[in-house]
Amino acid sequence: MTANIIIQLVLYFGALLVLAKPLGIYMAKVYDGHSFVLDKVLGPAERFIYRCCGIHPDEDMDWKKYAMAVLMFSAVGLLTVYLLQRIQGILPLNPQRFPAVSPDSSFNTAVSFITNTNWQGYSGEGTMSYLTQMAGLTVQNFVSAASGMAVLVALIRGFKRNSSDTIGNFWVDLTRSTLYILLPLSLVYSLLLVSQGVVQTFSSYRNVSLTQTVGYDSPALDDKGNPVKSTSGNPVTEKVEIKEQVIPLGPAASQVAIKQLGTNGGGFFNANSAHPLENPTPFSNFLELLAILLIPAAFCATFGKMVGDMRQGRALFAVMLIVFAAATLLCLWNEQQGNPHFAALGIDQTASGMQPGGNMEGKETRFGIVNSALWATATTAASNGSVNSMHDSLTPLGGLFPLLLIQLGEVIFGGVGSGLYGMLIFAIITVFIAGLMVGRTPEYLGKKIEMFEMKMAALIILIVNSLVKIGTAVAVSTKAGMAGIANPGPHGFSEILYAFSSAANNNGSAFAGLSANTIFYNTALGIVMFIGRFWVIIPVLAMAGSLAKKKQVPPGSGTLPTHTPLFVLFLTGVVLIVGALTFMPGLALGPIAEHLMTGR
Amino acid sequence: MxxxxxxxxxxxxxxxxxxxxxxxxxxxxxxxxxxxxxxxGSIVMKNGRPIGSALVGQQFSDPKYFWGRPSATSPYPYNGRGSSGSNFGPNNADLLKAVQQRVDALHEADPGNRAKIPVDLVTASGSGLDPHISPAAAAYQVQRVARLRGMDKAKISALVAANTEERRLGIMGEPVVNVLRLNMALDELKQK
Structure with missing residues (x-):
């Protein structure tokens, strides 16, 4: 590793450590209803929203009502995003005159964006009108993130409240998350991104004259648009000369800001943050990369503050940081090794002050290896799913770590809100296992963990893991599933495994060679994303309700302290063992087999 | 309800x-x-006409110009309507074939140059629109461009140096050369 690689890593981790705590404490104030600077400015807007929507901010909900509100709000979102795509052809703000999106793709995209997954079967610059991007997709970038944050806060209240029937008001949590956290951050972020060259306009795409024309062979079409064939049956081609380049535009920066901050990840353009108009400079890359983990990391501090013991948040943060740092270094090391096949071709893959070297297929020159590998692990540790390099072209082991981070259940930072509630589920499982060892009733944060909580925790882990495996199994045993594969051999299997892991855990990134814009994948992945989101949210809220009802018990001599290095180690072990044991066979068939076949 | x-x-x-x-x-x-x-879109103008974006790469295959990153966009390289990488896995035979062809093309354009080729010059970028190459990839091409333009190598090298962007704050990202700007500067040099 060159000195610069180490400096860039230190800079990133340092910035994250410095910013997470103050932001987290601010967020705790937002959720506890204390006063702070912004609520003096935005308070009237908040009260206006409540009046408009008939929200009674003082009304507390029990867990069933809270869950019903989440589901209903998501259902309305699903329908809206679906319809917007289906009728975008007759709506305004469509300068490229894009027609309606197909029903299966519209369904997939609608589910994808309401579940905070942002899996993309479509290509942004060739499919979606500006109106669909803004009023459909950007909106869900905000509110799906805010919904996840609300559910986490409800779970934290479950630990905090004493013999209570209620866990808060979903509408209030949704509104405050959006208004006081996501919107102000996004506003600052989008302007910083524009300053770097991310586009932000309502004008149509711009044509520019090329300095050197490009010729290519295009299949000839007859008057009816069918391919012309020669007498020998081969398709006839004709030379086409391209003299102009299209520069795609649109209101990108405003969407990219929230896509990064809200762990959404859905790119404005097809190449996502590898696209030079979505992520033009190393500085924009640093900002976008920081945004991926910023709010999930801050939530650890929010959690500590809200339960009145910062050490509890710090312990969870430590687990996340350990696993993330290890995965990053391993991914980075493998990518820097480059492609062993290239050595024989007289290609220089050594890093120096003149070039990044390493495996540069699918990577951008301005980001090199270190910023691409760091992004690949950050975006999969968090359930962000945006990319600044093509994951399908990662080395076998370089690609294994992003895949594994997804499969660990998106709890290593994870999604905004959803990551920490996932990690809290693992913490509960950990105290349960510890309790079994010494024969005591386990407790966490003063609440007894009993049969109901364990049932819910087990359910969450089993549902998501089964979705990945059943989905992959169906795809590899059907013609429609196998038809999507782009790369031969074990890598093709990895593409499918990655797709279902990404969908079930609501990540959204892909081994993008897989042709997923088909009826089979749009439908299958749509269903998997839906179940992977809501069949986790419901048990989490049920657990929140059950915990809130319990009495706070003061820690006794048999209580396992949950802020110590020992607990950090124990929890890390549980996360890794559950994840690794579940997915080792799949990983062996995919990336590990591929690595062994490379014959290094 | x-x-x-x-x-x-x-x-x-x-x-x-x-x-x-x-x-x-x-x-x-x-x-x-x-x-x-x-x-x-950071549009670059020349004689009052838009000729590109400073942030979006263009295809250069004429040996008199510096070449950029290979682009995997479809149906032709550097298609602004459809950003995309190749999505080839590292063991895919099609990847190795494509890279071999790019190596051959570079050798054919510059038969005397047997230096090792910087990897970014023969691998497709993530977006297919990468505007940059590494300084190593530019240095590799200096000899060819100088020979075909009948110009002094030192002069071309100086031009590359003038169009090299260092790491941000000396730390962030990688040093890069903007291919469109470099080639525009080349053409201007000729006109003088």
Missing amino acids: LTMMRTAVMSLLVFTILTGLIYPMAVTGISQVIFPDQAN
């Missing part, structure tokens, strides 16, 4: 207006005033 439905519909409507219309319009309005150039 019905009141909750009403709240769900109304709150989505309110958030659509707030985050889907007011927010992007406000960002657009502010950007168009304070960063008009960046917000509209």
Whole structure:
């Protein structure tokens, strides 16, 4: 590793450590209803929203009502995003005159964006009108993130409240998350991104004259648009000369800001943050990369503050940081090794002050290896799913770590809100296992963990893991599933495994060679994303309700302290063992087999 | 139930207006005033005509120009309508074939040059629109461009150096050479 690689890593981790705590404490104030600077400015807007929507901010909900509100709000979102795509052809703000999106793709995209997954079967610059991007997709970038944050806060209240029937008001949590956290951050972020060259306009795409024309062979079409064939049956081609380049535009920066901050990840353009108009400079890359983990990391501090013991948040943060740092270094090391096949071709893959070297297929020159590998692990540790390099072209082991981070259940930072509630589920499982060892009733944060909580925790882990495996199994045993594969051999299997892991855990990134814009994948992945989101949210809220009802018990001599290095180690072990044991066979068939076949 | 439905519909409507219309319009309005150039695609003009974006690469295969990263966009390279990488896995035979062809093309354009080829010059970028190459990839091509333009190698090297962007703050990202800007500078040098 060159000195610069180490400096860039230190800079990133340092910035994250410095910013997470103050932001987290601010967020705790937002959720506890204390006063702070912004609520003096935005308070009237908040009260206006409540009046408009008939929200009674003082009304507390029990867990069933809270869950019903989440589901209903998501259902309305699903329908809206679906319809917007289906009728975008007759709506305004469509300068490229894009027609309606197909029903299966519209369904997939609608589910994808309401579940905070942002899996993309479509290509942004060739499919979606500006109106669909803004009023459909950007909106869900905000509110799906805010919904996840609300559910986490409800779970934290479950630990905090004493013999209570209620866990808060979903509408209030949704509104405050959006208004006081996501919107102000996004506003600052989008302007910083524009300053770097991310586009932000309502004008149509711009044509520019090329300095050197490009010729290519295009299949000839007859008057009816069918391919012309020669007498020998081969398709006839004709030379086409391209003299102009299209520069795609649109209101990108405003969407990219929230896509990064809200762990959404859905790119404005097809190449996502590898696209030079979505992520033009190393500085924009640093900002976008920081945004991926910023709010999930801050939530650890929010959690500590809200339960009145910062050490509890710090312990969870430590687990996340350990696993993330290890995965990053391993991914980075493998990518820097480059492609062993290239050595024989007289290609220089050594890093120096003149070039990044390493495996540069699918990577951008301005980001090199270190910023691409760091992004690949950050975006999969968090359930962000945006990319600044093509994951399908990662080395076998370089690609294994992003895949594994997804499969660990998106709890290593994870999604905004959803990551920490996932990690809290693992913490509960950990105290349960510890309790079994010494024969005591386990407790966490003063609440007894009993049969109901364990049932819910087990359910969450089993549902998501089964979705990945059943989905992959169906795809590899059907013609429609196998038809999507782009790369031969074990890598093709990895593409499918990655797709279902990404969908079930609501990540959204892909081994993008897989042709997923088909009826089979749009439908299958749509269903998997839906179940992977809501069949986790419901048990989490049920657990929140059950915990809130319990009495706070003061820690006794048999209580396992949950802020110590020992607990950090124990929890890390549980996360890794559950994840690794579940997915080792799949990983062996995919990336590990591929690595062994490379014959290094 | 019905009141909750009403709240769900109304709150989505309110958030659509707030985050889907007011927010992007406000960002657009502010950007168009304070960063008009960046917000509209960083367009490069020459003689009053737009000839590219400073941030979007173009295809150069004429040996008299510096070549950029190979582009995997379809159906032709550097297609701005469809950004995309190759998505080839590292063991894919098609990848190795494509890289071999690029190596051969570079050798054919510059038969005397048997130096090792910098990897970014023969691998497709993630977006297919990468505007940059590494300084090593530019240095590799100096000899060819100088020979075909009948110009002094030192002069071309100086031009490359002048068009090299260092790491941000000396730390962030990688040093890069903007291929379009470099080639424009080359053409201007000739005209003088």
